[in-house]
Amino acid sequence: MNDEELLRYSRHILLPELDVAGQQKLLDAGVLVVGLGGLGSAAALYLGASGVGRLVLADADRVELSNLQRQVIHATARLGQGKAESAAASLQALNPGVRVEVVAERIDAAALDRLVPGVSVVLDCSDNSATRRAINAACRRHGVALVSAAALGWEGQLAVFDARVPGTACYECLYPQGAGDDATSCAQNGIAAPVVGTMGVLQALQALKLISGAGEVAAGELLVFDGLALDFHRLRVRPRPDCPVCASSPRGSGFSRTLVHIMPDRCPAESGPTARSFYSRGSRSRMNGKRVTVERALAARSSICSGVAARK
Ligand SMILES: [Zn+2]
Numbered sequence: 612m613n614d615e616e617l618l619r620y621s622r623h624i625l626l627p628e629l630d631v632a633g634q635q636k637l638l639d640a641g642v643l644v645v646g647l648g649g650l651g652s653a654a655a656l657y658l659g660a661s662g663v664g665r666l667v668l669a670d671a672d673r674v675e676l677s678n679l680q681r682q683v684i685h686a687t688a689r690l691g692q693g694k695a696e697s698a699a700a701s702l703q704a705l706n707p708g709v710r711v712e713v714v715a716e717r718i719d720a721a722a723l724d725r726l727v728p729g730v731s732v733v734l735d736c737s738d739n740s741a742t743r744r745a746i747n748a749a750c751r752r753h754g755v756a757l758v759s760a761a762a763l764g765w766e767g768q769l770a771v772f773d774a775r776v777p778g779t780a781c782y783e784c785l786y787p788q789g790a791g792d793d794a795t796s797c798a799q800n801g802i803a804a805p806v807v808g809t810m811g812v813l814q815a816l817q818a819l820k821l822i823s824g825a826g827e828v829a830a831g832e833l834l835v836f837d838g839l840a841l842d843f844h845r846l847r848v849r850p851r852p853d854c855p856v857c858a859s860s861p862r863g864s865g866f867s868r869t870l871v872h873i874m875p876d877r878c879p880a881e882s883g884p885t886a887r888s889f890y891s892r893g894s895r896s897r898m899n900g901k902r903v904t905v906e907r908a909l910a911a912r913s914s915i916c917s918g919v920a921a922r923k
Contacts, residue, residue, distance in 0.1 A: 628826060766806070
């Protein structure tokens, strides 16, 4: 690092968990951000400001007026411009030291096989289940950590799926194919702007920790955020033995291969309004047990979006 970089990143370097070595890891790292909507806007801005050396921005859409309520990396003056290109302009203005690559194409398996092996972490900031499944499968194929998030209405979700951690679930374990795919979107339901921003910032935080090695990322856990009640709830996601994506991966000895469900950290009956509203979508008859099968409840909520869907 030169003197300018030492000054720019001095507040990171002062953190003992990062220090010079951690900041250098960020400078040497590459992150793929798929989707430059509400999630990607917040995530990319914080990763760029943090000094992640190379950011690959993938989005085929264009900036529309209804995006600007929450997609803060874009600007009114750039309406009609490609989102990846618009985001790159903001990042270069914020931190010219970051190498930004624009991928203005639909992201499919072939594109992911080209892009994923070259990065340290992938951020799923997309708005549809087909892309989410493709990203999850590619991250498993190439052994790259995935930070997945979603937001809708006043609620958000966040999870790290890391193929390198034995016995941890993947996105497909949490949302099996066909489980209410894309039943809802921001376009029909609306989204509170700071909620999607919160989830995007948390994605950046998880990526920063994955790259630097600071702290814990709790791979295989689902964090559910209720913006109205201001409540966070954590759930452990169990790997499915029949998962078509990760079932052949090594399983950790600490995990049952027969129990396929999400286990709340505490009994939902004792939880606050967030958990109650969250679980109310599942079977009430199961809610008083210590272990609660809630994948159906989660599946109903799997159609989650970053805000990009509102373009329609
Ligand atoms: Zn899986």
